[in-house]
Amino acid sequence: MDHPPDASLLAGIAGALRLLLQPGDFDASMQGALAEIGRAARVDRVYIFECNTPEGGAMVWSQKYEWTADGIEPQIDNPALQNMCFAEICPRWQAELETGLPVVGVVAELDEAERILLEPQGILSIAAVPIRSGGILAGMVGFDDCREAGNWMPQTIQLLEAAAGGFGGAMARKVADDALREAHAILQIQAEELREHRRVATSLIEEARQAEQRAAAASEAKSTFLAVMSHEMRTPLNGIIGFTDLILSESPPDPIASHAAAIQSSGRILLGLINEVLDFSRIESGNVELEPVVADIREAASSALAGLRRAAERKGLVVELIVEDSVPHQLRLDVTRYQQILLNLVGNAVKFTDRGAVCVLIAVTRLDSDTVTLHTAVSDDGIGIEPDALERIFEPFGQADVSVHRRYGGTGLGLAISRNLCRLMGGDITAASRPGRGSTFTFRLAAGICSADTAIVALPGRVIPALAAEYPLNILIVDDVPTNRQLLCRLLEKMGYSPAVATHGEEALELTAARAFDLVLMDILMPGIDGRETTQRLRQREAGKGRWLRIIGLSADATPENARRCLDSGMDGFLTKPIQIDDLAAAIRRSHAEINGVELRRTGAAG
Ligand code: ADP
Numbered sequence: 001m002d003h004p005p006d007a008s009l010l011a012g013i014a015g016a017l018r019l020l021l022q023p024g025d026f027d028a029s030m031q032g033a034l035a036e037i038g039r040a041a042r043v044d045r046v047y048i049f050e051c052n053t054p055e056g057g058a059m060v061w062s063q064k065y066e067w068t069a070d071g072i073e074p075q076i077d078n079p080a081l082q083n084m085c086f087a088e089i090c091p092r093w094q095a096e097l098e099t100g101l102p103v104v105g106v107v108a109e110l111d112e113a114e115r116i117l118l119e120p121q122g123i124l125s126i127a128a129v130p131i132r133s134g135g136i137l138a139g140m141v142g143f144d145d146c147r148e149a150g151n152w153m154p155q156t157i158q159l160l161e162a163a164a165g166g167f168g169g170a171m172a173r174k175v176a177d178d179a180l181r182e183a184h185a186i187l188q189i190q191a192e193e194l195r196e197h198r199r200v201a202t203s204l205i206e207e208a209r210q211a212e213q214r215a216a217a218a219s220e221a222k223s224t225f226l227a228v229m230s231h232e233m234r235t236p237l238n239g240i241i242g243f244t245d246l247i248l249s250e251s252p253p254d255p256i257a258s259h260a261a262a263i264q265s266s267g268r269i270l271l272g273l274i275n276e277v278l279d280f281s282r283i284e285s286g287n288v289e290l291e292p293v294v295a296d297i298r299e300a301a302s303s304a305l306a307g308l309r310r311a312a313e314r315k316g317l318v319v320e321l322i323v324e325d326s327v328p329h330q331l332r333l334d335v336t337r338y339q340q341i342l343l344n345l346v347g348n349a350v351k352f353t354d355r356g357a358v359c360v361l362i363a364v365t366r367l368d369s370d371t372v373t374l375h376t377a378v379s380d381d382g383i384g385i386e387p388d389a390l391e392r393i394f395e396p397f398g399q400a401d402v403s404v405h406r407r408y409g410g411t412g413l414g415l416a417i418s419r420n421l422c423r424l425m426g427g428d429i430t431a432a433s434r435p436g437r438g439s440t441f442t443f444r445l446a447a448g449i450c451s452a453d454t455a456i457v458a459l460p461g462r463v464i465p466a467l468a469a470e471y472p473l474n475i476l477i478v479d480d481v482p483t484n485r486q487l488l489c490r491l492l493e494k495m496g497y498s499p500a501v502a503t504h505g506e507e508a509l510e511l512t513a514a515r516a517f518d519l520v521l522m523d524i525l526m527p528g529i530d531g532r533e534t535t536q537r538l539r540q541r542e543a544g545k546g547r548w549l550r551i552i553g554l555s556a557d558a559t560p561e562n563a564r565r566c567l568d569s570g571m572d573g574f575l576t577k578p579i580q581i582d583d584l585a586a587a588i589r590r591s592h593a594e595i596n597g598v599e600l601r602r603t604g605a606a607g
Contacts, residue, residue, distance in 0.1 A: 001042050001148055003127075005155035012040020013163045020170040026177070027065075030170065034067035037163055038143075041156075044072045045123075045144040048167060049081075051137060058087045059094065061139070072146050075121050090114045093128070097140055102157050103128040106149045125149035129160045133168040133175070141167055219285055227557055230278045231525075233270070234556035235481070238578040240267040242487040245581065249464050249494065271578060276413045278558065280396060283420040289560055290424060294450050295335035297374065298323050301362060304339040305346060312350045318357040319346070327364050331374065332448030337421050341429075342376060344414040345441045349380035351408055356381025356438070367446060373427070374447045379440040385433040393431065394419045418443065465585050468496025471592035474516065475499040478508040478534065479523035479554070484577070488521060488554075491584065505534035512538060517549060519591045521575075524555040524566060531555075532569035539570035550591040554579065 003009075016033035030048065038046035047066040053059045063081040068074045075081055086094035090113050093103050104127045107118045118126060125145040131138050141164050244264035248257065282288050305321055312319045342360070349358040358380045364372040385393065386401075393399065397412040415429075422429045427445035475492060477499050479485045485501050492499045500515070502508040504526055512520070520538075524531035535551050542549065553566035556577040563574040573590070575583050 001145070002151045003041055003043070003143075003153065003156045005153060005159050009040045009156065009159055012037050013159055013166075015040070016163060017166040020166050026170070026174050030065045030167075031067065033167070033170075034065055038067045038069065041143055041160070042150075043143040044069045044146040045075070045142075047075070047142050047144075048131070048139055049142065050139040050171075058085050060085055064139075073122065078121070080120075090117060097128070097130045098137055100130055100132070100137075102130065102161065104152045104157060108149070122146045125152070127152045127157060127160060129157070129164040131164045131168045131171065133172040138168055138171050140164075222281065223285060223287075226278055226281050227559060230274055230558065231556040233274050234558075234577050235484075237267055237271050237274075238556065239483040239487060240264075241271065241578045242491070243483075245464075246487070246490050246494070273411060275558075276411055276417065280413050280417050280420075282559070283417060283424070287559070288421075288424060290334040290337065292332050292334050292448065294330050294332050296329055297327060297331050297333075297335075297338075297362065297447075298329070300335045300339055301342060301360065301376075304342045305360065308343070308346050308350055312358060315350065315353070316355065317350060317353055319350070320357060320359045322359065322361045324361075324363040327362055327374075328372070328449055330450050331372070332450050333374070333445065334425065337425065338374075338445070341418045341421055341443060342378070344418050345376075345378040345443070348414065348441075349378050349382060349439070351410070353380040353382030353438070364447075370449050371446050372449060373444050375442065375444045377440055377442045379438060381438040384435040384437050384439055385431065386435050387433075390431055390433060394429070464491065464494045464581055466494075466496050467585060467588055471588055473497065473518040473588065473592055473595075475588075476502060476508065476511060476517045476520045478502045478505065478520060478526070478531065480504055480526045481523070484523065484554075488579065491579070491581065495585070495588070505529035505531070505537075508534050509537060509541075512549065513541075518595055519550045519552065519588070521552050521554055522571065524553050524557070524562070532566060532571075535566075535570045548595070550595060552587050552591070 016037040019029050019033040019036065022029055034046045034048070038044075045066065045068045048064050049061045050064050051059050051061045060083045062083055063076060063078070066074055066076040086097070090111070092111070093114070096103050106125045107115055107123050110118070121144070123144045123146060126142060128140045128142040130140050133139075141160070143160065241264060244260045244267065247260040248264065251257070252260065279288075301321055301323065305319055309319055346358060346360060358378070361377045361379075363375045365375065367373050389401065393412075394415050396416040399410065399412045419429050422443045422445055425445035427443060429441065429443035431439060431441050433439035475497050477485055477488045477492070479488065479501075480503055485503070489499055489501060499521075500511060500517070502511050505528055508520065508522070511517075522531040522535060526534075529537070531553055535553075538549060538551065550573075551571045552573040552575055553563075553571045554575050554577055555562055555566070558576045566574045572594070573587055575587060
């Protein structure tokens with residue numbers, strides 16, 4: 001049957017295009033459009049081939065959609081119509097379609113190669129029109145006569161080319177839709193991944209927060225435990241060390257003297273241990289505040305060494321201190337901490353050396369216009385340290401080996417504390433050693449240079465000074481623990497004072513109301529109103545009266561926070577138990593000077 005370009009063909013193409021423009025199921029639209037156009041063109045079969053060019057290969061063609069009239073055998077499942085290479089089997093088709101031309105004709109009149117391809121499908125006449133999509137060849141739409149070979153008029157072919165344009169547009173839309181769907185799917189996967197990452201991150205943050213809370217709680221518990229333990233242990237030690245001090249100051253006969261000395265030395269070792277553990281944990285938790293003061297480094301070093309000289313002499317060791325001339329006489333640094341590091345290193349040097357010398361060398365290098373680096377080297381001729389232990393000894397509880405601990409004792413905390421302190425003061429500490437020959441520990445820290453007129457910190461020695469004649473004061477002791485009261489009383493009596501005592505805060509308030517005192521030594525932890533509360537009440541009572549009672553707090557809680565709280569409550573000073581004679585004497589002298597300063601100022605103001 002011929003194929004005229006009549007109105008029914010036009011209506012069919014229009015119907016097909018309408019279907020192709022419909023949103024929704026693309027395959028169903030294609031299928032519907034092929035049927036519509038097939039019927040209108042009065043053909044037996046209409047189909048679409050898609051073409052693509054695999055990388056590095058020739059273009060291949062595959063049948064994708066097909067409509068057949070009733071009674072015509074479909075070819076959609078024909079494997080021969082998949083991945084066909086027209087360039088090989090019928091090159092004319094490839095060339096025509098590629099240049100945009102249709103392939104039209106009666107099969108019996110075609111080349112043999114083309115007939116071999118078309119006859120097995122029962123095709124008598126064919127029109128194949130190229131489909132272009134997005135400007136490139138995307139496939140073709142084919143129209144077959146299988147019952148009777150019809151003629152194709154040029155106008156009919158033109159209409160079919162217009163229909164092919166519709167198929168091309170639909171295929172381009174499909175490609176865009178697929179890309180969009182794929183992008184959407186990828187986006188959804190990424191969004192889900194993002195949600196998952198966010199879930200993981202949130203739960204990690206939550207875990208970290210909980211871990212931080214647990215760590216903070218543990219650290220808090222540790223600090224409280226240490227503060228309480230240190231307080232509980234220092235209080236009885238106060239009695240032990242203080243009373244042996246008293247006994248020894250009365251020059252008792254032997255063996256009482258030697259027993260008392262032994263008790264005192266054990267007490268001091270125990271106190272040292274408590275201090276070391278407390279110190280270490282305080283530094284570790286970042287609770288150490290440096291207190292830089294202006295000090296003479298020569299005096300500070302020789303006073304630190306003085307305490308160790310006896311132990312060195314007993315072992316026949318020479319202890320030498322060399323301070324280079326270039327070291328300024330006054331430097332600004334936390335001199336107590338400097339002495340602590342030096343004492344620990346020289347103490348170790350003496351401990352681990354049996355013969356020879358211990359030498360301390362102090363030098364400086366300039367850092368900038370107002371800072372120097374202070375270098376201190378402590379060398380000895382002692383047992384030395386194996387190379388593999390050199391780093392370990394700076395770790396907390398790190399000792400060179402078990403035999404060292406068995407023979408020399410010690411906690412293994414000294415170097416860890418020293419290293420932390422050095423780092424805190426902008427420096428560090430290192431060790432070099434030759435086993436059996438000796439060791440050198442070198443530490444450096446930053447120190448400020450200061451002008452010549454700044455006061456130098458005094459470093460007094462330890463004796464019970466008779467102060468009362470030179471520094472007369474009326475002193476009140478307030479403490480609920482009888483041993484502490486007794487000890488302080490005896491110490492002050494030795495200094496020439498006649499202190500009054502109160503056993504609790506209320507009694508202190510009563511006594512101070514009845515009698516004039518110059519200085520109150522106030523225990524902090526007492527039943528009823530504690531030392532701080534008592535101080536606050538005393539200060540309230542004094543308000544506006546112009547009288548200024550000196551109040552020094554006494555506590556076994558050596559933390560800076562405790563000292564600060566005491567000062568905040570209105571105290572003038574703070575001493576840590578066990579009370580050291582030198583500290584007490586210094587507090588008395590200071591109080592006397594301050595009271596007289598006040599008196600002088602008051603007199604001056606009156607005049
Ligand atoms: P302690 O001396 O209390 O054990 P330290 O932290 O001060 O703790 O020292 C740790 C270890 O380092 C010592 O146990 C010892 O093994 C080693 N050590 C420190 N100084 C010396 C030294 N001068 N000579 C030999 N070994 C030393």
